[in-house]
Amino acid sequence: MGFELETADHPERLRRVAIDPLSRVEGHGKVSILLDDDDRVRQVRLHIVEFRGFEKFIQGRPYWEVPVMVQRLCGICPVSHHLAASKAMDVIVGAGQLTETAEKLRRLMHYGQILQSHALHFFHLASPDLLFGFDSELSRRNIVGIAAAHPETAKRGILLRKFGQEVICATAGKRVHGTGSVPGGVNKSLTAAECDFLLADSARMIDWSLAAVQLIKQLHRQNPALYDNFANFRANSMSLVAHDGSLDLYHGQLRVRDADGKLLFDRVDYQAYGQLIAEGVKPWSYMKFPYLVGLGEERGWYRVGPLARVQNCDRIGTPLAEAERQEFLAYAGENGRSGPLHATLAYHWARMIEMLFAAETIAALLADPALQGDQLTTSGQRVAEGVGVIEAPRGTLIHHYRVDDDDLVSVANLIVSTTHNNQAMNSAVREVAKTYLDGRRLTEGLLNHIEVAIRAFDPCLSCATHALGQMPLEVLLYDAGGAIVGRLCRASGGGLSS
């Protein structure tokens, strides 16, 4: 699977159905499906349809602005970009080892974000499909429906997210687009009162996260035929792991396993990510297609995010989450199965294990007096180039910058989590189309199955829009009074003119 159904031989003879816009996901995307006269599916593509061009306009900006600027890539996981950019700039300012206070505050900020983003995804966006059914009534399939049918679940989801946002606000100054992390460290520490305020709620957050793991596990066990088989496809997986092999979402080295779970690469220093990963481009999406250089485009694509991480690491360093990981692995090995679980819906289970890990980690960090320290930044020998990598809620996030002697950024390259999952998401939707849509009369409920598969990846489609496109068209943009305010056309040779 994967490249089958990517391109039909004669698209002009086929009927097009589009899911546009994708909803209950973050960002702008659509799926196009081409069908023949017998309703057989011939082509399915996930398109990322927007461009914003961050990599280019960061160039020429002073390096210290970058950690704050790049957050505007994404309003759901701004902290990921804030921290990945900060980590790259740490290298550039020669801050090899941050102060204990700075490193722990950044970790706290990051795990706050993991908690809020995972809670948002599970409760606000994905749970309606899982609790009501993929083809349940459209008007119920949202947080409003959840609030009516499962008020306690909705309330917990909102409060879990709130707690994560408050952790971010305490460490970064704002809930969305804060400014707490700077090249070489952080710009504020916490007071004892702030730690106590957050600690007061932390035990309840652990309980509720544990309950969320139980909920998704129960759904999985109640309907294994659906949960195990829906959008199941084999893939390599990539994530950061800590030096001791444990799950660490803030820092570590890159590890890649093949579809059987065997190590392909391990302990790769991410400063050299360019030797591990290259990116392909397809004419129908602004989002690139990364792959492992050693395996090539055809075989080298991979999965990132919770499903990859929970199975890539050797253990989780907090007791409740580790117990849940063991149970997850035991389930993966049931019924004579071996190797990693490739079921797309298992992303939700893995994500909730990570939410529990985040809640436990936050509670432990808040009790640490180092958070109240006053050694906030450090620096050393300034260098020209740096790479920062972090495990964002959705997967591995790579920021790479070169800064010239005038302190202005001259090169920026970003590979965001959702981009790594591009081929995996395309494979998932093709698998679903083949199983559920092929030869059938399409209904809204059937089309929602496609979106259920995409949602499981928790894609951040706006993160993934740092590219541009061209069209065989001329478009004029008029203002309300009829005057032309914008114009763009493509020449026959492919060049653009305006």
Next chain:
Amino acid sequence: MKPKIATTSLAGCFGCHMSLLDIDLRLLELLQRVEFDRSPINDIKTVGPCAIGLIEGGVCNAENVEVLREFRRHCKIIVAFGACAVNGGLPAQRNHLDLRDILEEVYQTSPGLAPGCSIPNDPELPLPLNKVHPIHEIVRVDYFLPGCPPSAEAIWKFLNDLIIGRTPVLGHGLLRYD
């Protein structure tokens, strides 16, 4: 009947939508008082007649123009919701650059690309405009709510005023631009 609210994000980052969710448990109260029409939080894909349309993000491609005009046609009140809708925001930083240069750099000359990459050109992809525009350059806008993003408190006060038919007034501390 409850008033309807529709929301969308054009060339934005969804941060303003996140700030809307940051009203936390008051979200449940809001859901008692209004009904959501098209919005990223539900599966309604086309906008119908609404009292209020919240537009996050500026206008960066042909599809944004269409969506924005649809919202204007159906919503009595259009709100430029956050910095990007108000003035283009950070994505408008590309306005001083040449589109062709960015295209070539991203798809043809940047490091780490597979051999033979070219610029995406499929008809499924909406045409990017060579500038990012604030929404008031395309449609009439009734209210501007600044901030990157506007705070949850500001959004709560603003929506409450609108819902009961009062001209929204943001007091001290709520009207911010950061």
